[in-house]
Amino acid sequence: MIPDRFETARLLLRPVTHEDADAIFDTYAQDEEVTRYLIWRPHTSRRETAAYIERCIATPPEIERTYMVVGREDDVVRGALALRQRAPHRLDCGYVLARCWWRQGLMTEALSEVTGWGLRQPSVFRVGAVCDFENIGSARVLERAGFVREGLLRRWLVHPNISEEPRDCYSYARVR
Numbered sequence: 105m106i107p108d109r110f111e112t113a114r115l116l117l118r119p120v121t122h123e124d125a126d127a128i129f130d131t132y133a134q135d136e137e138v139t140r141y142l143i144w145r146p147h148t149s150r151r152e153t154a155a156y157i158e159r160c161i162a163t164p165p166e167i168e169r170t171y172m173v174v175g176r177e178d179d180v181v182r183g184a185l186a187l188r189q190r191a192p193h194r195l196d197c198g199y200v201l202a203r204c205w206w207r208q209g210l211m212t213e214a215l216s217e218v219t220g221w222g223l224r225q226p227s228v229f230r231v232g233a234v235c236d237f238e239n240i241g242s243a244r245v246l247e248r249a250g251f252v253r254e255g256l257l258r259r260w261l262v263h264p265n266i267s268e269e270p271r272d273c274y275s276y277a278r279v280r
Contacts, residue, residue, distance in 0.1 A: 117171035127181035131202040194230040215249040251276035
């Protein structure tokens with residue numbers, strides 16, 4: 105079972121709630137630069153953000169859990185991290201961080217904690233992630249969190265903020 109929360113030196117990762125809608129919308133969901141390489145378009149209304157939260161909450165936590173990444177000291181939303189159990193032996197993840205928090209090592213810190221937990225589970229042998237081949241920032245986060253680039257997945261994901269056609273993505277993983 106995917107845990108309810110994670111803690112790091114600077115961060116708390118806790119399940120998303122309806123009360124997070126304003127913070128999500130205001131800090132990153134409507135930001136075109138933040139959402140450039142994501143698989144969804146920037147939100148144009150708080151209603152879209154509320155619908156996103158509803159989908160996250162409706163997803164059974166043993167399949168996927170979406171965490172808000174918040175500061176331990178100030179409880180301010182900095183981003184989100186989704187952890188998915190695609191098969192009993194593997195997890196995958198995705199993340200987003202508000203622009204004002206970029207280049208501070210926060211997502212590397214969060215991802216390292218979550219991945220460490222995952223690889224300590226007896227049944228989990230792999231934690232994976234993908235990122236657009238042009239998303240240098242995300243590639244750096246993954247590499248700093250100990251992920252190894254495994255290869256290039258041709259025409260893997262549609263990033264609608266760049267193109268309507270599937271784009272190449274790098275595949276990353278940490279394994280034991």
